[in-house]
Each structure stands twice: as C-alpha cells, then as structure tokens.
Amino acid sequence: MEAQRKYTFNWDLLGDIKLGRPNLGNTTRVEVYRLLQFTFRDVIERSVGSEETDRIFHEAGALAGKEFYTHMLTHTTDLNEFVRQLQEVLRELGIGILRVEKADADKGEFILTVSEDLDCSGLPELDYEVCTYDEGFITAIMESFTGKKFTVKEVDCWCTGNRTCRFSAMVTE
C-alpha cells in the first residue's frame, strides 16, 4: 500500500498570489527559477543518479504540462486554435516563443521549437540536451490536446549550440 503522501500536487498549491504578494506581485527573475531547477537537479542527481534525475524531471514536467493545459488553456479540437492559444500563453508568461515547423495531425508527427526557453536559453554550452522537464511538459500538453500517447524528444538545444530548442513529438499509439 502506498504511504500517505505529503506533496500531492494540485493547482491550489500555487496559492493566492494577489493576496500573498501585494507589493512584490506575480513575477520574479529567470535566475530564480533556474536556481531552483538546477539546485534540485544537483541534489537529486547526487541521490539517485543522472538517468533517474532526468526521468524525475520528465515526469514532473508532464505533471506540470497536464495541469497547465487544464488551467491555462481552453480545450479545443482545432489544431490552429490550440497552437494559437499555446503560443500566446507561453509568450505572455515568459516561458518561451513557440513555433511550429511541422504539424501533421493525421500522422501524429510534430516538430516544435521553443526560442528564448525559460529552462535553457543562455546556458553554457554542453554536449547534451538539458530540457527534459520541457520534454515532459510538451508530452502532457500534446496528450491532453489529442487524447493520444506521445513521445517527445528534444533534438536540438541551446546547450548543444542551437539558437532555439527543437522538439520532435510523435504519437506512439
């Protein structure tokens, strides 16, 4: 039997920001977000290793994506409308600039790019893609929109020298 949980996520946990931050408001700096994410990565990796850390971040991203879709987007079956909404809200919240390179709804094949990505744009160059959280986030967003299972893979990243993060999203069922 699963142990009683302390941190089950729900949207209300984000709190009443108007009430709680009447002077500082609803924004912070990107460094603060990255400080949180990369210190989490460091500590989790030390506990469970790199592969498991990536898996955890992917899963957390997927949870975030699912909740984000439910609370920030209006469900539609129209692909153009979905893309428009997602572009608007990602830009408005400073998460990134979403662009579509390819969208074949019939085949379930998509290539998306996110420029000025909150997670990685401006990071030092590395030999590997780092946006595992984004991969999970996009997976859940695509699954919520289509109702189908997706595999999302980051194929190019700021950290591997690209100017924009590029994701391949494919239906897996």
Add this chain to the structure above:
Amino acid sequence: MGSSAPEETSGNMLALLSELLKSRSLTLEVPESLASNPKFMELRGILIDVREFLFALSVGDLSQSMPHKGYFAGTIKALQSSLRHLTWQTKMISSGDFTQRVDFMGEFSESFNSMVKHLDEAMRLLEKAARTDPLTGINNRGYFMQLLTAELERSCRYDRNLSVLVIDIDHFKKINDMFGHAAGDAALQSFVAILQNCELRQIDFCGRLGGEEFAVVLPETPLDKAMLPAERIRCMLAETSVVHAEASFSVTASIGVSQYVTGDSVESVLVRADQAMYLAKERGRNRICRM
C-alpha cells in the same frame, strides 16, 4: 612511406579547409598525412555536411537534417527552423488563418505581416460583397437562403415557431417607367431603410430575393404575432414619401406571411408566403395576407 614536414602538413590542412570554404568543387583525395588525423577528418566531415546543408537551404530545400551540434551548426539549424515555421505559417494563412504574424525576420516580418493584414481585409470585403445586395446593402438572395436554411433547421430541431414575410413593392414597373430607374432604385433603398428602422429584433433578418421582392424571417414567432411587424412595415412604407431628384412619390407593398410547419422545406415555406403575397396583390395591394 616518409612522414611530411609539419609545415607541409599544416599547409595542406589549411589548403583543404580553405577549399571547403571557397571552392565549388572539392578535392576528394586527402593526403595520407591528414587522413590519419582523426580530429582533422572530423572537422572536415562537419564542414562538408555544413556545406551540403547550406546548399540545400540556398535552393529552398528545408528537409535536410544536420547531424552535428555546436554553435556553427546550431545557428544554421535555427535559420532552417525559422524558414520551416514560416512555411507552416504560410500554409495556415492559405487555409484562411489570417492571425499568423512573423516576428523573427526583421524587415521581411513587417512586409509579410502587412501583406497578411491586407489579405485579411480583402477577404472580409470579398466575403461581405458575396453576401450583400450592392444596391440596398442587405443580404442577397444566396446568403439569405443560407441563413433561412440554418434557422429552419434550428426551428425543426427544437420545435420552435418561425414566420416568413415575402414583401413585393406595388406597381414597381410603373415607378420605373414614370420616374426612371434611378427613382426605382431610390424606392428600393427607401424601403430597406424602413426595414432597418421598423424595430425588428436582433434575431430577425431580411434579404432581397430579387427585383422588388424582399423577405423577412422572424424566428420564435407564430403566424399571429408575425402580422404585427408586417403591418408596421406596410404602414411605415405607405406613410413615407420617396424623394428623388425633382420627384416625390409614395410607395406601397403587398405582404404575404407564412409559418413554418413540420415537414416544411425552405422552398415550401417561401412558396406559401409568396402565394399569400400574390393573394394580397389580387385583393387590391397595400395589404397583408397570410397562408
């Protein structure tokens, strides 16, 4: 086999790299002294792939993939991404999505966005023109029939009342003969102005069926209640003088009213209203008949 002097190796290396950047054709043979240098061969391989990728981009082929990472390859891939996105946006625009805007191509973005804006405006004007009668500005027959079809389906689906008025200007030919066609046009415009000011509801709609014949659809309205706006239209028209050039004349209309009954089609409900209108003509004009 003797090894080359370092100066000669460096010179060969620079010559091959320079060739990759400057020449259209490449030397296929790489001197043994360089072919055995894996770092050089890797760099040469990357540059060859980048050359091929750039050539594909230069001829509009956006389908190639670039297997290498790093700033150089990444910058070119970013250009490919932008061009692919632009291609997708253009497809969306051609499918009627005029909300697409480009924001990553400098001056081109401004021109492109301006073009899309103009296309959007032109499409709106065209759509409006395709729906509108040019003389009177109200729905033309085609669009009116589309609206009536949809409204009739709604009435059928929800079992709601719907009435139709068919209105024909009396003695319209005489007006044309006596005062000229421009005066006839003014009479039609005057009648439409009355239609637009006779307190029809927002859900009601009208159209010009052709010539001097018009129709008004009154959703959620049984036949008895439809007589009220019909009478209002008849009275307002009869009391209004049409002034054109030097002439001033009065105009009347005959109005036929029908109500949707189960099994009706657009044609049958209009035919009954039309028959009622002809009955009004037979009975002396400037009156309303129902059927």
